[in-house]
Amino acid sequence: EPEVTQTPSHQVTQMGQEVILRCVPISNHLYFYWYRQILGQKVEFLVSFYNNEISEKSEIFDDQFSVERPDGSNFTLKIRSTKLEDSAMYFCAGRESSYNEQFFGPGTRLTVL
Amino acid sequence: GIQVEQSPPDLILQEGANSTLRCNFSDSVNNLQWFHQNPWGQLINLFYIPSGTKQNGRLSATTVATERYSLLYISSSQTTDSGVYFCAVGASGTYKYIFGTGTRLKVLA
Numbered sequence: 001e002p003e004v005t006q007t008p009s010h011q012v013t014q015m016g017q018e019v020i021l022r023c024v025p026i027s028n029h030l031y032f033y034w035y036r037q038i039l040g041q042k043v044e045f046l047v048s049f050y051n052n053e054i055s056e057k058s059e060i061f062d063d064q065f066s067v068e069r070p071d072g073s074n075f076t077l078k079i080r081s082t083k084l085e086d087s088a089m090y091f092c093a094g095r096e097s098s099y100n101e102q103f104f105g106p107g108t109r110l111t112v113l
Numbered sequence: 114g115i116q117v118e119q120s121p122p123d124l125i126l127q128e129g130a131n132s133t134l135r136c137n138f139s140d141s142v143n144n145l146q147w148f149h150q151n152p153w154g155q156l157i158n159l160f161y162i163p164s165g166t167k168q169n170g171r172l173s174a175t176t177v178a179t180e181r182y183s184l185l186y187i188s189s190s191q192t193t194d195s196g197v198y199f200c201a202v203g204a205s206g207t208y209k210y211i212f213g214t215g216t217r218l219k220v221l222a
Contacts (some may be wrong), residue, residue, distance in 0.1 A: 031208055043156070043199065043212040056209055089154050098208050101146055101161035102201075107154055 002026045004105035006092050012111045016081050021108045023075045023092030033093040033102065034067065034077045036060070043091065049075065082112045115140045115204040119213035126190050126220050134185040134216045136200035144203030144210070145176055147185050151196050159185070159198075190220045 005024045013019050025032055034046040047057040049067055066078045075094075079086055092105040116139040126132055136147075147159040160167050160174040162183065167174050171190075176183040183200055197217050201210035 033209065035210070035212075037154075042214045043201070043210075045209040045211065048208045050208070056207060058209075091156065093210075098203075099143060099163075101144075101158060102210060103158065104148075104156040107156075109154070 004092055004094060004103050006090075006105040006108050008108060009106065010109045010111070012113065013082055015084060015112055019079050019082055019110065021077045021079075021090050021092075021110070023077075023105055024073055025075055025092065025094035026103060027073075029094035029096055029103070031055075031095045031098060032067075032069070032075050035091045035093065035104075036088040037091065037107075038085075038088045046077070046090075079110075082110075084112050086110060087112045115142070115202060115211050117200065117202055117211050117213040119198075119200060119216050121216060122214065124216060124218045126218070128190060128192060128220055128222050130190050130220075131186070131188045132190060132218070134187070134198050134218075136183040136185070136202075136213055138181050138183075138202050140181070141205050142178065142181075142202040143205055145178075145183055146201050146210070147174055147183070148199045148201065149194075149196050150199060150215070156199070187218075190218075192220045192222050194218060195220050 032049040037043045047061045048055045089107045093102040095102045118137045145163045149157045164178045171188045173186045197215040199215045201212045
């Protein structure tokens with residue numbers, strides 16, 4: 001069964017550094033998402049991406065964040081200058097259409113020191 | 114925006130017991146999913162259920178969209194059922210999911 005993959009599984013970085021989190025969605029999916037979960041809290045929406053552009057973003061997704069689908073398979077989340085409060089689990093998700101289930105990747109745990 | 118509340122926040126069961134988890138939402142939804150977050154943090158999809166009833170083994174779920182709630186039933190619980198259960202809803206006119214605060218389940222042997 002196809003699944004969403006994410007790399008790396010765990011990333012440790014210094015405050016102020018740039019990080020890129022990578023996701024490979026399921027091949028026939030058209031809608032893509034990034035969510036994050038701070039330890040012990042609920043999962044929060046960051047951004048949705050459809051037809052090569054952002055379709056919706058949350059207040060968390062400020063100018064420090066960007067997303068890209070550079071080659072038709074990878075879907076990336078970049079944080080330009082990480083802050084301590086960016087430490088969280090980041091999940092990538094995708095779906096075929098806007099009215100069926102979202103499939104989540106296993107997550108990347110980001111630790112900012 | 115839409116509010117999603119889950120109850121109870123915490124639940125401790127003896128192995129073999131049954132339980133019902135509830136998800137209330139404040140507005141009409143087009144999408145609803147239940148997830149189990151395992152100890153490694155992975156979100157395991159349990160049900161996609163914007164309306165109606167579904168069953169998968171010991172688990173079943175019912176969503177009554179007109180009354181704005183969904184229920185997840187766990188029967189004959191096992192220690193491997195431990196973890197956090199989240200419902201996530203997609204409100205009309207939006208593609209994103211809003212997650213509830215979760216129910217933390219612990220099943221004792």
